Amino acid sequence: MTDHSMELVSVPVGIAYTPYETLSDAPHQGFADDAEAEIQIFDEYTDALSGIENTIRITVVYWAHLADRTEIVGEDGVGAFARRSPNRPNPLSICACTLLEIDSTTLRVRGLDAVDESKVLDIKPALQTER
Numbered sequence: 001m002t003d004h005s006m007e008l009v010s011v012p013v014g015i016a017y018t019p020y021e022t023l024s025d026a027p028h029q030g031f032a033d034d035a036e037a038e039i040q041i042f043d044e045y046t047d048a049l050s051g052i053e054n055t056i057r058i059t060v061v062y063w064a065h066l067a068d069r070t071e072i073v074g075e076d077g078v079g080a081f082a083r084r085s086p087n088r089p090n091p092l093s094i095c096a097c098t099l100l101e102i103d104s105t106t107l108r109v110r111g112l113d114a115v116d117e118s119k120v121l122d123i124k125p126a127l128q129t130e131r
Contacts, residue, residue, distance in 0.1 A: 012119035013048070014041040014105075016062060020115045036100065039107040039120055046105050057126035058109070059096050062118045067091035093118075096126040 018037040039060065041049060052058070064086035071087040072080045080088035097111035107123075114120075 010063070010121050012042070012063070012121060013045045013123070014039050014120040016060070016112060016114045016116070016118045016120055018112055018114050018116045018118070020113075022066065022115065034110060035112075036108060036110050037097075037112040037114070039109060039112070039123070041105040041107065041120075041123075043105065049102070049105065049107075052099070052107075052123070053102055055099055055125045057096055058099050058107075059094055059124045059126045060109070060112060060114070060120060061092065061094050061122040061124070062114045062120050064091035064093045064115070065118055066115050092121070 016037055016039050019035050067086040067088065069087070069089055069091060071085075072089060074080075074083060074085065074087070086093055093114065095111070095113050097109045099107060099109055101108040
């Protein structure tokens with residue numbers, strides 16, 4: 001059997017502050033809720049925000065820290081790779097949301113489905129089909 005273990009290192013670039021305290025509070029898709037949230041970008045990544053003011057929709061990549069990493073098959077028998085659940089071996093989540101305002105290193109957004117205090121791993125302009 002092949003050894004698939006290898007160390008992967010991800011460094012958070014910020015933290016999301018949302019109104020959702022638990023996974024069940026958060027919408028299954030960000031577009032299903034109009035709630036606003038803030039993303040605080042850490043100081044060492046401030047320069048990475050250059051030009052983001054020209055973007056209306058962003059894709060936020062975040063770590064679903066409250067997810068159940070052992071649930072690879074749901075109660076309905078559907079596997080983690082066939083569903084959009086945060087419960088998966090590596091709970092990387094992505095969400096396209098609307099960028100409302102930028103205040104220094106704080107982004108105010110609408111439609112982010114992350115639980116409060118989720119670590120943000122990356123931000124990208126949304127693909128045209130996600131806009």
